[in-house]
Amino acid sequence: MKDLLSIVSKFKVQGTVGEIKPLGAGLINDTYKVNTTEADAPDYVLQRINHAIFQNVEMLQDNIAAVTGHIRKKLTEAGETDVDRKVLTFLPTEEGKTYWFDGDSYWRVMVFIPRAKTYETVNPEYSYYAGAAFGNFQAMLADIPATLGETIPDFHNMEFRLKQLREAVAANAAGRVAEVQYYLDEIEKRADEMCKAERLYREGKLPKRVCHCDTKVNNMMFDEDGKVLCVIDLDT
Incomplete structure (x- = not known):
């Protein structure tokens, strides 16, 4: 078993790390909830990146940084007051990277979004919200200035x-x-x-666009009222 506390300590977390326990049932990456002991400190999500699938982790994380940074900018310009709950926030290491390699596995840490949940199945109303959220996600990325790398070649070809x-x-x-x-x-x-x-x-009739490429309902987080907070699982 990996020393998860030691791995988390490589990132610039706030507060004192307490319990670390498995989170969710993802099929690709191993995910853990990192609880902090202080009431005013955020909790975190620790994730081991599946290096067998995502072989260029630096490119993967650069893609995610470009996407989340662009969405954060768009939300701020639109006057959104709760940006930190509307886009994922990844923590840097002391070296300034958003991942850490322990000699065997690659790891990343993101801020846990409280009072949010995911669903495996939804009713028609939630399906509508999900579709609108993915559409809004794509719209915000239509003018992203960065050139993103292809994390899994031909994944959606x-x-x-x-x-x-x-x-x-x-x-x-x-x-x-x-x-x-x-x-x-x-x-x-x-x-x-x-x-x-x-x-x-x-034929030059369709421009290249940034796409999520895994648009399923459990790849977004909902608030307590059933409204979509943000799109997650940005690896593809």
Whole structure:
């Protein structure tokens, strides 16, 4: 078991660290809640970055810094008075980086947002709020001046994904193609439309945009009234 207290101490946290315990059920990164003992000090979230998936951690964190910095600027200019609850805040180390490498794993720390929650499933009203929040997220990033790196190459390249699917169908390694042929046919019927974005981009008709690329409802935080506070999980 890693010495989590020692890892947290590498970051510029406020207050005295007390209990550290697992948080959530994320599939990619290991996440922990870091409680501080003082009432006026924030709590934190400690996360071990999955280096097998995100192999260029410096680029990953630079991307996140550019995105959160731009959103913070937009919110401030719009007169938002609760900016710290509307965008993630990552802590620097003594060296000024937003991650720390312990010789084996990469770690990062962000400020815990109190009185906020995530949901795995939502009702139609919350779905509307979620859709609006992701739309607003994309709108705020439409004019981001920074050039972001690609953390997982071809992660949302539909042409590449269809190629992978077709290769898997041809190989039929598990002998299950016949069972799902209806669904495969439905995908092929839509293949041309599914690849339209990549095609238009190559033709110069669609500009490159910053996208979240994992727009599901549990990647946003809601307040106590069911309104969206902020979009999270900015790795992709």
